[in-house]
Amino acid sequence: MMTAAACGTVSALTLGLPASTAIPAAKGTLPKQMFMAKAPVSAKLKQRYANEVESITMLSLMRAANTGLADGKRFREILVIGLRVSGTDVPVEVVDHIASQRASGIVFAVVREVEREGARHEECALAVRRNVPVRPGHTPVTKVYAGDWKPAGEAQLELAGSTLDEAWDVLCAQAILDSADGSDLDARIARREQLTTLKAQADKLERDHSRAKNPAQRNEIYAKLHKIRKQLETLES
Incomplete structure (x- = not known):
């Protein structure tokens, strides 16, 4: 054998x-x-x-x-x-x-x-x-x-x-x-990579938001974070 x-x-x-x-x-x-x-x-x-x-x-x-x-x-x-x-x-x-x-x-x-x-x-x-x-x-x-x-x-x-x-x-x-x-493999790979990128961006914005002292800056960061969270919701649904 x-x-x-x-x-x-x-x-x-x-x-x-x-x-x-x-x-x-x-x-x-x-x-x-x-x-x-x-x-x-x-x-x-x-x-x-x-x-x-x-x-x-x-x-x-x-x-x-x-x-x-x-x-x-x-x-x-x-x-x-x-x-x-x-x-x-x-x-x-x-x-x-x-x-x-x-x-x-x-x-x-x-x-x-x-x-x-x-x-x-x-x-x-x-x-x-x-x-x-x-x-x-x-x-x-x-x-x-x-x-x-x-x-x-x-x-x-x-x-x-x-x-x-x-x-x-x-x-x-x-x-x-x-x-x-x-x-549909290429589309699924692209979607996964987009999710990974957006999650990394969201994590960074959350850290930036917690550190920011200026109210205007905090609001600006939160607006960006809210937009990314919406994108993540759409991709994950």
């Missing part, structure tokens, strides 16, 4: 992906140099690879032949790559650099160890690099999105849809929004 490639304890199988997509352990290791040799790399990014990334492992390769899904217009394959990191954060610049080198959709399973209650625990966060919607004719923009850290055994990816394009949206929804619903 084949042993699946793993990043720490995380593999295609622990993520819940079909065994047919799992990469054999003997073929999973991807040397860091492989990614740094393909394109110019800044000294800062080289340092990130050296200091923040312990290992890179191919965990899964999804294609029409091993998933039963039809080829998409955008994607003919989706990869899952494991990044074992020494720090506490998702290495966004490394994710962006690796993902930029392939036309495939890539889901990153980022694995770290944390100290909790006197013991070491393994956690996993899912990350993707995805196009941000822009107006027709404008230059495409990409962004790295990362989900929340979870115990490694709880990180899951459900493969769904009828094409690899649809599967990519479902996988992105799971990584970014912790939802297996891939419909």
